Amino acid sequence: MKHYFDPDGIEFTADCQESVDTFNSLVDAYMGFRPETGNILKSLLKADPDMPMALCAKGYFAKLIGSASHSERALAIAEKLKTLLNTCNANSREQLHGQALDQWSRGNLDLATEVWEQILVRWPLDGMALKLSHFTHFYSGDGRRTRDSIARVLPLWEKDHRNYGYLLGMYSFGLEEAGEYLEAERYGRMAVERNPSDSWSVHAVAHVMEMTGRHVEGIEWIEALKPHWSRANNFRFHLYWHQCLFHIERGEFNEVLSIYDEQIVSDIESEFYLDMCNATSLLWRLEMCGIDIGDRWGRLAQISKGHINDTDLIFTSLHYLMALISGNDEEGVERMMQTIGNWAIDGSTQGKVTAEVGISLAEGLFHARNKQYRLAMEKIESVRYTMDLIGGSKAQRDVFHMIMLDAAKASGNHYKARALFTDRISHKAHSNWSWQGYSEILSAMGWEKMAAEATQSAMAIRADS
Numbered sequence: 001m002k003h004y005f006d007p008d009g010i011e012f013t014a015d016c017q018e019s020v021d022t023f024n025s026l027v028d029a030y031m032g033f034r035p036e037t038g039n040i041l042k043s044l045l046k047a048d049p050d051m052p053m054a055l056c057a058k059g060y061f062a063k064l065i066g067s068a069s070h071s072e073r074a075l076a077i078a079e080k081l082k083t084l085l086n087t088c089n090a091n092s093r094e095q096l097h098g099q100a101l102d103q104w105s106r107g108n109l110d111l112a113t114e115v116w117e118q119i120l121v122r123w124p125l126d127g128m129a130l131k132l133s134h135f136t137h138f139y140s141g142d143g144r145r146t147r148d149s150i151a152r153v154l155p156l157w158e159k160d161h162r163n164y165g166y167l168l169g170m171y172s173f174g175l176e177e178a179g180e181y182l183e184a185e186r187y188g189r190m191a192v193e194r195n196p197s198d199s200w201s202v203h204a205v206a207h208v209m210e211m212t213g214r215h216v217e218g219i220e221w222i223e224a225l226k227p228h229w230s231r232a233n234n235f236r237f238h239l240y241w242h243q244c245l246f247h248i249e250r251g252e253f254n255e256v257l258s259i260y261d262e263q264i265v266s267d268i269e270s271e272f273y274l275d276m277c278n279a280t281s282l283l284w285r286l287e288m289c290g291i292d293i294g295d296r297w298g299r300l301a302q303i304s305k306g307h308i309n310d311t312d313l314i315f316t317s318l319h320y321l322m323a324l325i326s327g328n329d330e331e332g333v334e335r336m337m338q339t340i341g342n343w344a345i346d347g348s349t350q351g352k353v354t355a356e357v358g359i360s361l362a363e364g365l366f367h368a369r370n371k372q373y374r375l376a377m378e379k380i381e382s383v384r385y386t387m388d389l390i391g392g393s394k395a396q397r398d399v400f401h402m403i404m405l406d407a408a409k410a411s412g413n414h415y416k417a418r419a420l421f422t423d424r425i426s427h428k429a430h431s432n433w434s435w436q437g438y439s440e441i442l443s444a445m446g447w448e449k450m451a452a453e454a455t456q457s458a459m460a461i462r463a464d465s
């Protein structure tokens with residue numbers, strides 16, 4: 001094994017220069033959510049099975065899938081990598097990557113993130129470390145960390161670097177999650193202008209439109225760029241999910257059901273966690289809008305059965321739980337609640353989050369589906385201001401806030417429901433669903449004039465207004 005350099009001056013231990021070039025293609029494909037990413041890695045490992053960064057990437061990608069079986073594989077790869085790093089004269093950056101994989105595969109997501117940040121301080125052009133830390137900052141639920149991780153390196157990249165556009169998009173997303181919507185849109189649009197196939201950047205701008213209530217513009221944005229982003233890997237289904245959120249607020253439920261059937265669940269048997277998050281959260285939202293979703297929960301519950309023992313991301317597990325609860329799989333729910341209970345005391349990064357907020361959210365979902373509305377509301381409200389810890393985006397987490405409000409409305413405690421809907425519409429004034437719920441509560445309390453005004457506000461947002 002010798003040492004070679006990539007065009008950014010980053011050193012790799014490998015059999016030949018070609019391996020380093022292929023590794024860079026791998027990073028490019030990963031940043032672009034391109035479907036050939038897995039095949040590039042396979043061919044690299046075939047050609048250079050002992051290249052430390054190739055093996056490390058194999059472990060990282062196993063963790064990114066986010067299921068128990070893949071996590072077990074990642075743990076075995078981390079062990080193998082340790083041995084390899086000790087025998088192949090690997091450099092200090094590669095050693096750090098080995099540590100990051102080791103920490104991540106043992107559940108220490110926070111420590112893995114620290115290692116990637118350590119790498120980036122010294123090697124700010126390490127695209128793999130940057131993209132992975134972007135992912136884990138996202139699952140720390142802190143938009144400022146997501147934003148600043150990119151801000152620290154962005155000026156150090158040449159503007160004509162082949163992956164500079166991806167950084168603009170990542171920065172855009174961090175800004176959006178930090179609530180800086182104007183800047184987020186500016187960076188996101190710059191990224192898409194460079195490369196309209198950059199689905200993460202298209203997505204970042206869609207988030208801005210979601211948060212600022214620009215439903216029509218959001219649909220147009222996603223539709224216009226569809227020929228580009230629809231070539232992405234399964235991440236493309238998340239863009240369809242965003243399109244559905246806009247349609248829901250416009251009351252275009254037939255469109256949502258069509259997109260659900262034709263796109264969102266078209267590869268739902270894949271092991272990719274995000275596919276199930278998209279599907280379950282969409283169905284629950286539709287039901288809260290009073291839409292009959294037929295027997296669609298059954299298939300999702302069946303798939304979720306295979307993920308009862310997952311302990312990767314509590315955000316994901318809560319979505320599997322939604323399906324098990326809604327599919328009336330009592331045994332599955334019981335087992336999953338046990339997994340979540342054990343997870344909360346295992347000392348891992350996500351275990352701590354599970355203890356702090358995950359259990360309450362899980363119980364809230366359970367009570368909501370079992371029509372124990374007061375309990376559901378109380379459980380979710382108890383973690384209302386701390387639930388960001390589960391990660392995911394603000395748009396994704398909103399489903400839990402909506403479930404809390406829905407439960408409050410059904411609980412019979414009109415005063416409480418009115419209070420919660422009143423504060424909701426102050427920061428979600430563009431939400432048809434929120435105005436509609438507010439109107440129902442006001443009407444139930446005999447505040448007919450205000451209820452009528454709230455209905456008007458709801459109707460003004462709908463497509464059929």
Ligand SMILES: [Fe+2]
Nearest residue numbers: 203207238393
């Ligand atoms: Fe998103």
